[in-house]
Amino acid sequence: MRFVFFIWSLIERFGGNVVSLLGNVLLSYLLSPDDFGMVTMLGVFSSLIFVLIDCGMSDGLLRMKEPSRKDFNTIFYFNLGVGVLLFLAYALIAPWVAQFLGYPQLRAILTTLGVGAIFSGLTITQITKLRSQLHFRRLAGLNISAISLALCVAVLIALNGGGYWALVELQVGFPGFYFVLLVIFSKWNLRWEFDFGRFKELWAFGVNLLASTIFVQLSQNIFTFILGKYYNPVSAGFMGQAQKLQQTPTNSLEMSISSTSFVLISKCETQEQKNVEILRMFGVMTFVNSLFCMLLLALSYPVIDVVFPSRWLPVVPYFRMMLCWGLVYPVCSYMLIIFKIFGRTDIIRNVMIAEKSLIVVFAFLFYRYGVMVMLASAIVVSLCSLSAYIYFASRLMGVKMMPFVGIFIRNLLPAVFAGGVSWLLVSLTPWSLLAIVAGALVFLVLLVSECKIFFPDYYGFVTEKIRVAFRRAECDKEG
Template sequence: MSGTLAQSAARGMFFTLGAQGVKILLQLASVAILSRLLTPDDYGLLAIVLVIVGAGEIFRDFGLTAASIQAPTLSRGQRDNLFWLNAAIGATLCVIVFFVSWPATWITGLPQIQAMVQCLSLLFILNGLATQHRASLLRALRFKAIAVVDIAAAVIGLGIAIPAALGGLGYWALVLQQLIVAAVGMAGAMVLARWWPRLPDRTESIRGFIGFGWNLVATNLLMYAGSQLDTVLVGARFGTAALGLYNRAFQLVMTPLNQVRAPINSVAQPVFARVQGDQPRFERYVVAGQLALGYGIGIALAVLAALSTPVVAVMLGPRWLEAAPILCLFAIAAMLSNISMIGYWVYVSRGLTAQLFRYTMVSLAIKVVCLVTGSFFGVVGVAAGFAIAPALSWPISLWWLSRLTPMPVRELYAGAARILAVCLAAAFAAAAAGVFAAGGLVPVAQLAIGGVAGLLAAAFFLVFPLFRKDAATLVWFARLMLNRKK
């Protein structure tokens, strides 16, 4: 990676990761505070509602964000048409989900669900209006603007949720947080994108965007169904309290992780799309991207898995300790899925959405089998199935993709093996140190000692040339992030 594009991507990564660092701190503060003010049942109710809302969100975007980013050219008229299409889809889904609240209440047997679903149906309008403004910022590589919007939305949302929870509003504090974040995000994206849509232009065709988006919608819908199956299983078989424990463990791992991966994804997709015609350069992006994801995030997840009990004690409080083994398994699952994320970037950046849909059907089948089998062993069994699924599907992912487009398969397998070796050593060291410190130290001290031990174990691998080469690649990439020259 060299030249202006690489530097732009790296600067974008610098801004977005910095913003996500702030958002992660806000999220952790939110978890630590709200988990002590609200109950597992409150979070269980929100988890059920978000299953419904999340499915609608896939149709609301309709894959048009990725389509507009990936397109080699995008006229003003096409952008206007895409805006109105997203807005119309959002308004339609708002109405549909509003009326879905009645059968959802009947199916779940939970009267609280109706009003929650009806209020959160407004998310479709807010997000539909913001979709193309955010896509415009991403396409222009204006990552700093997106970072400002996201931080402001997170701060204001948390600032509303905490006093609402203190005031005894219960799960309504979580509903308000969702709505405020979406409203602030919409307003910020519209202002900073610096364009206002004109009336639709029939002379500007967006048929190609819809075709691209439809395949991506189908893929994302399958992926979403797989991602929510565990929530449905736990809620249906074990109740809202168990679902609340499961959901808090999931959110404690996945929410910060997604806040890191989302901006990386936002940087990677437009950059990969621009260099797809230069195969050697494209492959260097792919290999470097996997190393950045694997080492940069994987080591932290390995340490988190090893120290799940003190993490739960510190972040959620003593009444949530049953969530510790669930959190451990989620951290393992996140580490494995994190390595395989590079394949998704390649599919989207090269327009292979139809092929991605077919592969997703295979990976979803694997996940369904793992989750359903795990559910016979309780909530922890479901979490175990969640962790086993990416371990089985990731090797298939690379093989499948290599049949469709040139890929540095050998380098990716070798890089993943090195990443997993370092993560495993860090986890064992952190776990051993945590057990040693558990004798008479408070959970915060256990976390500190275990975390240091895990990092030292990871650093030990620098004595080997291959790992020093990986470290040099990461240092080189960090320097690019700090390089402000155009």
């Protein structure tokens, strides 16, 4: 049953991001890197919308054994109020932001992005409620449908010469369509009720997550902001596209595992059960994440060459550095659920604020030396942070650090070897499409062989699940 929850959560996150990525590829043919850069420069502001509205309280609700209707209604009205305030705040600061970055168009863009805050305020609590009830299948359908509808409108705007407004609609339309679909296909149980006692309890839990998550979003989006300010929108567009390509597999995987694991592990009765589940999911996370990152590293150039128009080829070096960061960053994010389960959000706050502050400071210090140096500094900081997370997590769990370190290294090495061989083959193949096919096949053959020899537990688990899936499909077909 837990595997089913994970699969549907993965479909929700990964499927939605794949649809978004496909739409992004289509829009890359209709829009210029400059159009993408105009919106990507404001990524700091758009990414803070969810963080400031949620304030970490969704995790607080998920952590509760049986949250009541009043608990959900309390957080719903708080989320909605913050969403309205954010819209007003963005409209107020938009002129100064546009003046600072030097592009008057940003005033209207930022004001419009603020509308998305209202829609987000209307949807976050209901999504959390469905997640707490383990309705991952319904969430997958709603998420993919909302993204698809928003993309259709964005493509129509781009085809009619709307330029960067197509990308703005995409960010505002997604939460808007999500809200409409939730109203139609999800049972709402709204009442005008607000429990101040419960709000204070959830606020005490979430405020540490709020502070740390703000720094997370700042560190993730500071590069496009700096490139837009000190370079040009085109460079910001390239960086934004690289982030999108990297985040589709890695962030989707991390969020799927984290959201599912947090709910399931929180319901474990004993500490021993929690420790076993945490280490097991950590192994799944590091193994699959390494697989995706190394495969994409090996195929990075031919994939960009085949999928995108030629004007996007400068994205390749950005994409490769983002994938190197992706080997570490999602693993750090997964570690946060351990501290949430133990109620030690203060550790998240302290370590994450230190980590993200260093990333932001180094970005401003090293931007004059180029994007690669900025990203390299972020990778080094994230490696140090992962060590700190493992240290504190092992102390809370009452185990040594070596199980975490051993799992991480053991799962990374096979993917690195397979990726290295595939990269060599790809570099010797003159045709991009052939390079993709040959590189992917060699990578998968090597990885499966390594798993069968060195990781029989993973190999047996995956093959058994595949056999069960085929048996069910055959039974359904016969029935």
